[in-house]
Amino acid sequence: MSGQIPVVDFSAYSLDNKNVNEVELQALTDELMHAFTTVGFVYLKNTGISSSKVYDTFDVADKFYLQPETVKEKYSRPLDKTAERHGWMALERENLSLIGQSRPNDLKECFNVMPPLSEGQTWPAEVPEFEPVMMDFFNSCHELAMRLLEIIGRGLAIKDVDSFLGKFKNVGKGGNGTNLRSLRYPPVPEVVKENQVRCGEHTDFGCLSLLFQDNPGLEVVNLEGEYVPARPIPDTTLVNIADTLQRWSADKLKSTRHRVVMPDSEEERRRVRRSLAFFCHCDSDAELRCLDGSDKYQSLLAREYINERINATYLSG
Template sequence: MVPVVDFNVYRLGVDNVSDKDLHQLGEELRTAFTEVGFVYLKNTGIDEQEVDHVMTTSKTFFLLSEEKKMLFSRGNFPNSNHGWVSVERENLNPRRPGDLKEAFNISSLLPDIEWPSDGVDEFRNVHVSFFLRCKELSLRVLRVMALSLGIEVDIFLKAHRHIGSEENTSTMRTLYYPPVQSVKEGQIRCGEHSDYGSITLLFQSHEGGLQILNRKMEFIDAPSIPGTVVVNIADLMQRWTSDVFVSAVHRVLSPPAGDTRTRQSLAFFVQPDNDVIITCCDGSNKYPPVNALDYLLARFQESYSRN
């Protein structure tokens, strides 16, 4: 079972928090990230109406014709991770057929980069605003994580100074899972994988499908809980903490036959700054040093190379 932790004492907008409250919060996060790798946070300062508004705006884009969406394809921009990703373009589990999802990646906030506008009013403003909200929440979570480990409180914050700039590849993905009509053998909405960077924030619509691989090597459901955000550890953070925090494999199953409901989610993938060298923060040599950007590009190659 994925634990639920109340983040109210350090929610967005709260700046004065006692050491006792931060310590307690850190203990709860450490337990979740050590034992499961995932946690639900409630009372973060980001409410359900805010999330619904972003998803509604996103869906307007996803329902456009493929011809219009192709104008914003990932790879058409100076920042190679910005833009639209079509259904089956990714294989997050390369042993399966392409994932039954599409996405729009927001990884560049440059004022001159192109954004959808035809039939999608305020797409840029809505998504950039939410990107910045997720950035602030992520930094708060990272600070509490460092406190929970008993290390320098700003060690993770210093490595994420440039989120939202060209010096950092943190990405918000708005994801749309269209109705499933037919599938190839072994095909699901999102293949088994672990995330690449530091942490991920995930906001889900009410349709199910997300599953997490627990320590017993069993997949457990992680349904949408209204008013919460799912936060999980990613691979670089597991290396960084010498396996104290666990980056758990997860997937999104396809719905049962005859269920044509769509699914949406918003994922904020937090990456260290491009030039950061990740070394074990306990001073051990359990993992060799690795450059954050090089590591990410290698993982992208795995996900996109077959399509």
């Protein structure tokens, strides 16, 4: 356990595993479902995504973030609130704090990778390796997410797991909001705004999120409703359930609040914090009818639900 977040060995269904054992897969399913129905977060080790691959992706993202502001502005993400979009977001442009909390905008910058690119959107020409490295990482995360969704389908006793997985067929192809977000949290300035944090308290919108991080700062709400650190553990992927899947599962799966706070120690405040977050969404036209056959929530399309969630979030220009 790390605080109250379990650490689970994913070897039984690792991306490298070519000989899946049914008994081991069922044991893994039981472990993961316990985590996803209680705290909503889990650390996975032995996923098949190596630390060297994660850090290579961090390093390529850094090459973009170190470009002049005038260069980065060419790749700015549109400021509308209708959907997740490809592109860069400047420092303090976004505020993820939940409604009812008055905070300055988040002390971070980020780049959303969301294939296929819309008309007028481009990859950073100044960093030619940015596209191939980011897309390779996107594809690895996609493969891992699909394995996790298959396990969740089994764990929820969905009669037709293949049909459930078919609701994710457009990942990376359009008509689906899945995106890979690179985030850079700069060293904390000498003077910060009152109540400012690196990333405000929020839950994720989609179905499933994968997180890779290099320095502390992330905090997650535990079973007692208190924030606890979710520190980086070497060679692990931190996975959490997101809002769409909680609703779709009739609240059997738990989407948990989390945030990134300012470091306490002077040493940590001087450090850059980097993370990569893969936000896996179902297809925009997927019908969110409760997977257990209940009528706990009215059926609606995924894009309708996501738009509701986005419009309830502070996104600032």
